[in-house]
Amino acid sequence: MHLSNGRRWMAALLCVCAVASTAQAKPIAFANGTTVMSEYGAGTMIEAQAFYAPYYWLSTGAGYLHLDSDVDGRTRNIEYVRVNYLVKRWNLDAAQANVFVWGSLGNASGSDFGGSRFARNAGFQLDYETRRIYSSLKSDLWESTAFSHRIDTLQLGLAPYEHDYQDIATWFVLQARSYTGEIHRGTEWALLLRLFKGGAWVEAGLTGDGKPQLMAMFNF
């Protein structure tokens, strides 16, 4: 979905707000916990991850990322191992904020180069949430000798009610995502419904051009 200049400014403003006040599904759920996550990103991205966290500030695991360009059809398939690290957490009276970073090493193949290449990745996530407001800014950079792609994702969520521990949590989330390296031009907007209870989290919605955006995550 391509944006006018006005909408680009709005996206930039949202990004600035997000940096000041941000959150998202966390790469580390809790100590001695396992997180399994799968995401279908509007036909452009598919990602699956599994992490184990020995501490609340560290998790490690493996993942798979598939990118399918809607610009020229080029594809990427990356299998990787990753370490996630919680740099800083603020436990406030009625809010929590986090800064996560991660790094990955992997093996990549693609439709526009032969064989497989060593791939490396670095990323970060800033998040902030209360029981009514949720926001996150996430940036993921993948590089190899054949490509460089950065995927930036901003999520702003509102809960229609304050859920408690035994309740189903409901969130309406506005997502803005951009890709570099000719994967997708412009900013991809999506409106999502997020539900979670206990260790199960599901999220579904549509992008601005009507493509499905799905995510499921389980913690145990």
Added chain:
Amino acid sequence: MKILRAMIAGVLLAMSVSAQAATIEMDVNGLVCAFCAQGIEKKLRNFAATEDVAVSLEQRLVAVAMKPGQDIGDDELRKALTDAGYTVKAIRRVDESIDTVRARLKAAKP
């Protein structure tokens, strides 16, 4: 001498009540998400003395019911929640069952 005995008896009685506290309540900062707070419950259920755990995001409170005659020290509880990624503001022992605590929390909901 009688006064000393009475004081010792009083202290022992107080310690006994404390040791038999049915439930330990903790005020916890950062408790905003049920998805995240399950780490706290998992951590607390690992204690052999834990009978049951209740979490209230609304009251930012975690309650642990003790098995009869058992207890968990404040330092251990504080460490468990810190290791789960949260900040404990206060710990107190109450002579209430965890069901009573749950009912109180439910009644306090807006």
